[in-house]
Every structure is written in C-alpha cells, then in structure tokens.
Amino acid sequence: MADTSRVWGALLCLAIIIVAILFLWGVSLQSYWALAIPVILGFLGILAFGFWVGWTILTIKTTPPAAESPTESSAVKNEKPNPGSK
Numbered sequence: 001m002a003d004t005s006r007v008w009g010a011l012l013c014l015a016i017i018i019v020a021i022l023f024l025w026g027v028s029l030q031s032y033w034a035l036a037i038p039v040i041l042g043f044l045g046i047l048a049f050g051f052w053v054g055w056t057i058l059t060i061k062t063t064p065p066a067a068e069s070p071t072e073s074s075a076v077k078n079e080k081p082n083p084g085s086k
Contacts, residue, residue, distance in 0.1 A: 026034025 023034055023038065
C-alpha cells in the first residue's frame with residue numbers, strides 16, 4: 001500500500017514552486033495582475049474564514065445546563081462548615 005500523503009505533499013510542493021515562478025515572472029514584467037491576484041485571493045480567503053467562523057457560531061447546537069433538584073440545592077445550603085477542617 002502506497003503512502004498517498006507523501007504523493008499529495010510532493011504535488012503540493014510542485015504546485016507552490018510553479019505558482020512562485022509564475023508570480024516572479026509576472027513581477028519581472030511589472031504586471032499589475034501579478035500583485036493584484038494574490039492580494040484578491042488572500043482577502044477573499046480571510047473573508048471566507050470569517051464567514052466560516054460566524055456560520056459555526058450561528059449553527060452550533062448547545063444543550064442548556066441541567067437544573068439542580070431542589071433537595072440537592074437546599075442540602076448544600078444547610079450544611080454547616082466543620083470547625084476542624086481548613
């Protein structure tokens with residue numbers, strides 16, 4: 001069985017090298033888009049992350065805490081501290 005995580009890691013490294021070369025080539029040509037595209041993608045990525053956090057907070061399922069029974073709460077209130085304990 002092949003270790004697919006290593007293959008995906010190698011493909012990711014190769015893709016990053018290709019994108020870096022394209023970016024440097026675009027900057028050397030003094031292309032506006034070489035800087036605009038990464039800025040746009042980064043800004044949209046930050047917005048997507050913020051939306052994801054908001055959506056997670058909005059849709060989280062919570063359960064209310066269980067209410068104490070009246071006998072337990074009155075028993076705790078009526079206990080007297082032991083003078084010998086610290």
